[in-house]
Every structure is written in structure tokens, then in C-alpha cells.
Amino acid sequence: MTATAAPPRPSAPAAQRPRRRRSWSGGVIGALGVLGAITTAELLSRLAIVNPDYLPPATEIFADLWRLLGEADTWVALRQTVTGWAIGLAIAMAIGVVAGVVIGSVPFLRAFTASTIEFLRPIPSVALIPLVVLLFGTRPLSAITLVVYAATWQVLVQVLYGVADIDPVARDTARSYQFSAWRIARTVIWPSALPYVVTGFRLAAAVALILEITAELVIGVPGLGRSIGIAQSSGAVTETYALVILVGLLGLAVNVAARAVEKRVLHWHPSVRRSLG
Amino acid sequence: MPMKTARLADEATETATLTAETKAALDVRSVQKTYEGQGRTVEAIRELTFEVGPGQLVCIVGPSGAGKTTLLRCMAGLLELSGGEVVLDGRPVTGPPDGMAVVFQEYGRSLFPWMTVRQNIELPLKEKGLGKAARREAVDAALAAVGLLESADAHPWQLSGGMQQRVAIARAVAYEPSVLLMDEPFAAVDAQTRAELEDLVRSLWKRLGVTVIFVTHDIDEAVYLGERVLVLSNRPTVLLEDVAVDLPPERDQLSTRSAPRFGELRGHVYELVQAAKLGQRPGGDVEEP
Ligand SMILES: Nc1ncnc2c1ncn2[C@@H]1O[C@H](COP(=O)(O)OP(=O)(O)OP(=O)(O)O)[C@@H](O)[C@H]1O
Numbered sequence: 001m002t003a004t005a006a007p008p009r010p011s012a013p014a015a016q017r018p019r020r021r022r023s024w025s026g027g028v029i030g031a032l033g034v035l036g037a038i039t040t041a042e043l044l045s046r047l048a049i050v051n052p053d054y055l056p057p058a059t060e061i062f063a064d065l066w067r068l069l070g071e072a073d074t075w076v077a078l079r080q081t082v083t084g085w086a087i088g089l090a091i092a093m094a095i096g097v098v099a100g101v102v103i104g105s106v107p108f109l110r111a112f113t114a115s116t117i118e119f120l121r122p123i124p125s126v127a128l129i130p131l132v133v134l135l136f137g138t139r140p141l142s143a144i145t146l147v148v149y150a151a152t153w154q155v156l157v158q159v160l161y162g163v164a165d166i167d168p169v170a171r172d173t174a175r176s177y178q179f180s181a182w183r184i185a186r187t188v189i190w191p192s193a194l195p196y197v198v199t200g201f202r203l204a205a206a207v208a209l210i211l212e213i214t215a216e217l218v219i220g221v222p223g224l225g226r227s228i229g230i231a232q233s234s235g236a237v238t239e240t241y242a243l244v245i246l247v248g249l250l251g252l253a254v255n256v257a258a259r260a261v262e263k264r265v266l267h268w269h270p271s272v273r274r275s276l277g
Numbered sequence: 278m279p280m281k282t283a284r285l286a287d288e289a290t291e292t293a294t295l296t297a298e299t300k301a302a303l304d305v306r307s308v309q310k311t312y313e314g315q316g317r318t319v320e321a322i323r324e325l326t327f328e329v330g331p332g333q334l335v336c337i338v339g340p341s342g343a344g345k346t347t348l349l350r351c352m353a354g355l356l357e358l359s360g361g362e363v364v365l366d367g368r369p370v371t372g373p374p375d376g377m378a379v380v381f382q383e384y385g386r387s388l389f390p391w392m393t394v395r396q397n398i399e400l401p402l403k404e405k406g407l408g409k410a411a412r413r414e415a416v417d418a419a420l421a422a423v424g425l426l427e428s429a430d431a432h433p434w435q436l437s438g439g440m441q442q443r444v445a446i447a448r449a450v451a452y453e454p455s456v457l458l459m460d461e462p463f464a465a466v467d468a469q470t471r472a473e474l475e476d477l478v479r480s481l482w483k484r485l486g487v488t489v490i491f492v493t494h495d496i497d498e499a500v501y502l503g504e505r506v507l508v509l510s511n512r513p514t515v516l517l518e519d520v521a522v523d524l525p526p527e528r529d530q531l532s533t534r535s536a537p538r539f540g541e542l543r544g545h546v547y548e549l550v551q552a553a554k555l556g557q558r559p560g561g562d563v564e565e566p
């Protein structure tokens with residue numbers, strides 16, 4: 001696995017930097033940034049620097065979003081999207097973790113699969129759209145298949161790195177106390193690889209959402225993506241933007257949730273832990 | 278080399294040797310170890326042969342990089358030998374053997390950071406099949422022995438280096454091994470704690486009758502603790518001298534260390550280690566490292 005660019009390694013989360021002041025000023029600056037972007041969009045449209053037919057004023061978009069949130073259809077679509085995303089992600093996590101641990105722990109399997117993985121991983125999942133349409137049409141299964149395909153690589157590759165990153169001294173310790181293979185997997189390999197698993201989860205969660213929306217938009221699988229397509233083709237420009245923002249907010253929520261999971265699971269990890277008191 | 282011929286004879290009459298060799302707990306027979314890396318080979322151990330009787334306490338000293346850790350890992354069945362064999366209780370060591378505990382030089386990395394101190398010590402006991410109550414008792418006793426009872430629920434990374442080292446020792450002690458290998462286990466503790474731990478090792482050794490191999494840089498410590506001190510040469514390593522420590526078995530930090538015989542032995546080992554550093558090999562020849 002040397003030829004291609006390495007995927008992102010587990011990033012050290014922001015925890016090592018001074019925390020309280022950063023989040024305060026960071027929060028304020030971030031909020032100002034959002035406000036600035038909205039104001040700019042508003043002005044671009046109001047001053048007709050950009051044709052308002054293509055970019056309605058931000059205030060109108062948000063008003064429309066508010067209206068959409070009051071409609072049952074929006075929530076149905078949101079639920080469909082989240083369901084497809086979650087099922088696909090869960091399957092990808094299961095496959096990625098199990099395959100990663102097994103392949104990573106057996107040197108022969110690792111060498112045996114390395115080239116295959118390197119070949120399959122760069123295939124963009126959207127290239128599989130014709131195939132899944134042929135197989136499943138516009139059923140949710142189409143989207144789930146794409147999500148699983150795309151997200152599994154993220155998890156698998158991270159888990160492979162994680163298993164390779166186990167401290168040899170920890171491994172020797174386990175061996176010298178004659179831990180069984182199962183106990184080594186549970187008490188040494190799994191916790192060592194966990195930071196990578198969590199990173200894989202975070203990357204996979206984002207990719208899964210992209211693929212879910214893509215499938216809905218392109219194939220017509222029910223969900224927010226299809227709603228966007230419908231709004232766009234019926235000329236409801238403001239609604240299209242509003243739905244896009246809704247999807248963006250969903251993406252934000254996914255990322256925040258993944259970060260929270262990371263912090264919880266890795267409380268002992270150098271990137272997260274703080275001294276007592 | 279009487280060992281070599283003995284080994285050839287072995288192969289013919291395997292069963293005969295099994296009974297004949299049970300006198301020594303640990304039998305290191307012409308062990309050789311050469312590390313082969315990508316384009317780099319390091320001959321760490323050229324040839325080492327010695328025996329350790331059951332229940333003996335043997336210290337190993339030698340210059341840094343001499344191959345002490347390598348030797349220990351070979352004895353623990355964690356490294357493949359390039360030649361020779363290690364025999365434990367009559368059985369050749371091919372993987373980590375039963376009833377052996379190792380305190381690694383990299384004590385910090387040998388503790389699992391995702392577990393508390395108690396869980397770290399408990400885990401090998403679980404693997405051994407001890408019940409919950411027995412485990413709790415063993416962990417408490419081991420922690421009390423190293424003076425870390427209050428830290429039972431801390432994570433290793435919340436402790437100082439010396440405390441981590443004591444946790445690693447407690448884990449090995451709680452395991453009640455029949456052979457205990459320790460690789461510079463007191464390197465990170467202060468002098469006072471060190472003296473206490475030395476006495477702890479000696480009392481445990483006496484109480485449990487465990488065979489102990491103790492690697493150290495500290496010549497005083499080697500003489501104070503050991504019944505024998507093996508002095509290793511520079512790399513590629515051979516045995517420079519096997520020094521018998523003929524001090525009385527009852528040892529005491531003050532009186533033993535001030536005894537004239539202790540001074541003589543220490544002086545002797547010191548000279549040997551100095552000579553080893555300068556490249557002295559057995560037989561008097563000096564080899565450039
Ligand atoms: N995994 C390895 N691969 C290649 N060479 C190694 C490896 N481990 C150790 N060596 C080499 O073998 C020699 C002996 O190393 P070893 O760690 O056994 O020394 P040591 O006596 O324990 O030293 P110290 O007292 O500093 O701990 C050194 O020259 C070292 O560079």
C-alpha cells in the first residue's frame with residue numbers, strides 16, 4: 001500500500017490546544033463568519049450583483065426553510081435520508097472493522113489483499129450508479145449499496161492502519177502472559193485500533209451522507225436528495241436552496257455527533273485525555 | 278565446547294536428555310541472535326551458554342547495547358533464535374512458556390493505557406482463570422507490596438514513570454510466575470524506592486521460590502540482589518564472567534552494602550564492566566567494536 005497517497009491518519013483532535021479560551025473566541029469568530037457569509041449572500045442578491053432568479057436573498061431562503069420545516073413531507077424525506085445513511089453506515093462499519101481486524105492481524109491476508117484493495121478503493125462509488133439502478137431501481141437499497149461501498153473503504157483502510165500501529169511492546173506483553181487470540185483481539189488489538197476506527201467512522205459518516213444524497217438526487221431514491229431534484233426541476237429555486245441548507249445542517253450534525261463519539265470512546269487516548277483536575 | 282557435542286547426542290536420545298536436564302530451571306545453550314533487517318544485519322549475541330538453577334536469582338550486567346534485552350526476549354520466547362536453544366524445565370522454548378512473567382524495559386508501553394492500574398494487573402490473572410475474589414486479593418496484595426494501593430483506579434498515564442514501573446512489577450508479581458524476567462525494572466524510580474523494591478524482589482524471591490533473571494545497569498544493585506552476576510561483553514555478546522556472589526543470604530541495605538566482601542565483589546564486577554566497555558573479550562583479547 002505504498003504507491004497511492006495515504007488516506008488521512010487519525011487527526012489529533014483540538015483537545016491539546018488550550019481549550020476554554022479557544023472555544024469561546026473560536027465560537028464567536030465562527031458565528032461572525034456565518035453571519036458575514038449570509039449577509040454577503042443577501043447583498044449579492046438584493047443588489048442584483050447576482051441574478052436573484054438564480055440566487056434568492058438569504059432571508060427568503062431561510063424563510064422558506066422555516067416553512068419547509070413545518071411540512072410533514074420534509075420530515076418524511078429527512079427520515080428516509082437518515083435511515084438510508086444510518087443503515088449503510090452501520091453495515092460499512094461492521095464490514096470494515098471485522099475485515100480490517102482479520103486482514104490486519106494475518107500477515108498473509110494483508111499481503112494477499114493489498115493490491116486488490118488498492119485497486120478497488122479509488123473507484124468512485126458514483127461509477128456504480130448504473131449497476132445499482134439495474135439491480136435495485138429506485139428502491140432505498142440502491143442508495144444503501146452505494147453508501148456501503150463508499151464508506152466501507154474509509155473504515156477498512158483506517159482499521160488496517162490501526163492494527164498495524166499496535167505497540168510491539170504491548171503485543172509482547174500480551175503474548176508473554178499467554179493471552180488467547182480472542183483476548184488479544186479484544187483487549188489489545190481493538191483498543192489500539194480504536195482511534196483509527198473512530199477516525200474511519202467520522203470519515204465514513206461524511207462520505208455516507210454524500211452518497212446517500214447523490215443516490216437520491218441522481219437515481220430518485222426517496223429522501224432529501226430527491227426533494228432537491230424535484231424542487232429544482234419544478235423551478236422552485238428558493239426551496240432548492242432551502243433544502244440544500246437543510247442537507248448541510250444534517251451534515252454538520254453528523255460531524256458534531258461523530259466528534260462527540262470520538263471524545264467519549266477515546267478518553268484515555270493522548271489526543272483526548274487531560275490530566276486530572 | 279563440550280556443549281556442542283552434548284547437543285548432538287541429545288538429538289539421538291531426546292527422552293534421556295529431558296530427564297537429565299531437569300536440574301537447571303533455565304538452560305541457555307549456545308544461543309546466538311543476529312537481527313536481520315532491510316540491508317542491515319546486527320549480530321547481537323555471538324554465543325551464550327549458561328544455566329540457571331531452579332529458584333536462583335541471577336543478575337545480568339553489561340554495557341549498553343550489549344544485548345541484554347535481546348537475551349531476555351530470547352529466553353521469554355518472544356524472539357526467534359539464530360542458533361542454539363533455550364530450555365526451560367527440560368522443554369525447549371519455542372514461544373512464551375507457561376508460568377513466566379516479564380517486566381519489560383519499556384514499562385510504560387507495556388501497560389495498557391485504556392485500562393486502569395487494577396485492570397492491567399488483573400488481566401493476566403483472568404487469563405490464568407482465577408476467580409473474581411482471588412483476583413481482587415492478588416491485585417491488592419501486589420499493589421500494597423509496591424506501595425500503590427491508592428492508585429488502583431488511576432490510568433497508567435496519570436502516574437509518574439517510577440509509579441508505572443512499579444505497576445509493571447506488581448503485575449508480574451501478582452501473576453506468581455515460576456520464572457520472572459526483569460529488564461532494568463528500577464531504572465525510573467528514586468533511590469529510596471529503589472532500595473525498597475530491591476528488598477521486595479529479594480523477599481518475594483525467597484517466599485515464592487521463583488527463579489529470577491534480573492538485568493540491570495547498576496553494579497551495586499546486581500551484587501546486592503544476585504546469587505550470581507553474569508557479566509556480558511560488548512556486542513557481539515559473549516559471557517565475560519560468571520561471578521558467584523558469596524554474600525550471606527540475609528541481606529540488608531546497610532550492613533550488606535558496607536561489608537568488605539560486598540566492596541570486593543562490586544570492585545571486581547565494576548572492573549569487568551569497564552573492561553567490557555573497552556572491548557575486552559574472554560581470554561584477554563581486545564576486539565574493536
Ligand atoms: N529489533 C531490532 N532490530 C535490529 N537490531 C536490534 C533490534 N533490537 C536490538 N537491536 C540491536 O541489538 C543490540 C543489542 O540490543 P539490546 O536492546 O539487546 O541491548 P541492551 O543490552 O538491552 O542495551 P541497554 O542496556 O541499553 O538496554 C543493539 O546493538 C541494538 O542496536
Ligand SMILES: [Mg+2]
Binds near residue numbers: 345346347460
Ligand atoms: Mg535493554
